[in-house]
């Protein structure tokens with residue numbers, strides 16, 4: 001009996017190790033890395049919008065594409081159950097509510113994906129005014145998810 | 156009993172009060188909407204910082220009814236007040252408690268805001284001076300202090316309605332006009348209530364200095380230990 005459960009456990013663990021999103025700590029790490037990377041690109045764009053003399057169409061497009069690519073990479077896979085507890089690069093800030101309100105979570109996540117892709121299109125225009133407005137929409141979609149599902153303070 | 160119109164709130168106090176009301180309301184609105192309005196949250200923060208710094212200075216150097224020492228709610232004053240014996244112009248000892256709570260909490264909100272971040276595009280002007288985890292903590296305190304501030308504002312409003320409806324004492328009008336009809340039987344000394352104009356200008360100058368040091372990136376340039384985020388350079392070739 002114990003041998004059987006031991007066997008089962010190791011099979012489960014092995015599976016977890018092989019599945020795409022990995023064990024909890026890995027998911028949290030990838031997740032934090034993904035958002036850090038997104039944040040880096042967001043701030044590059046913001047810096048250029050704040051200082052028009054530094055505005056470079058190519059750099060904004062590159063950053064916008066990077067954000068869209070991250071959004072389109074299937075970030076949902078990094079939200080496996082149990083990933084509201086534990087440590088990646090640091091303690092996770094995902095709220096447990098994320099799993100209690102799957103509909104809201106899905107809505108916020110897809111809104112972000114949509115805005116990220118829309119923004120990448122607008123970036124192509126190279127028009128700072130349009131870009132700024134769309135960028136506002138994009139960062140609103142970040143904030144909506146953070147307000148609902150990210151702890152204010154590290155746990 | 157003869158009544159006389161007496162100036163109880165000077166212009167700087169009244170301006171401070173209503174500008175702060177507007178600033179807090181708009182700060183709340185802009186952060187809730189987010190997006191392109193997030194920038195305005197920080198700009199309003201500069202105004203809020205200026206207002207608080209000015210009020211503190213005015214509390215030491217200002218006109219009589221503005222001075223903290225005049226209305227500091229000492230236990231003996233509070234006891235007097237609850238026995239119904241307190242007489243005076245300006246803040247009652249209970250009102251004074253509210254004043255210090257409101258000023259203190261707004262101060263905490265503003266100071267933590269200077270170091271706060273939202274991980275998206277909003278970073279307080281002093282964010283570069285501390286590390287991320289401390290900034291995250293400050294951000295948490297910023298939100299908690301704001302909620303506490305809202306609670307005290309609620310109590311403040313309740314008290315004003317209570318005075319209005321039950322005690323038939325309209326406190327709002329004097330805060331707009333500065334003047335109030337009062338029976339002139341109390342001993343409050345009306346003379347020497349005015350601060351010298353030079354104190355007003357010194358207070359304004361110090362206020363502008365503080366706002367410039369923080370929001371003009373002067374402190375961060377002097378003290379930063381980590382590089383201040385720079386616009387990307389197209390120097391990197393890959």
Ligand code: HEM
Pocket residue numbers: 152178179182183186196197198199200201203204261264265266267268269270271272273277278279280294297298301
């Ligand atoms: C009267 C002054 C201020 C008021 C009333 C105020 C109010 C608020 C409120 C209500 C929030 C939302 C908190 C929440 O999500 O629960 C917030 C967030 C924030 N505030 Fe302020 N604030 C003030 C000043 C400042 C200043 C001076 C700065 C610095 C520039 C600042 C920076 C921030 C940042 C970065 C956040 C984002 C926190 C987050 O989304 O996690 N605030 N503030």
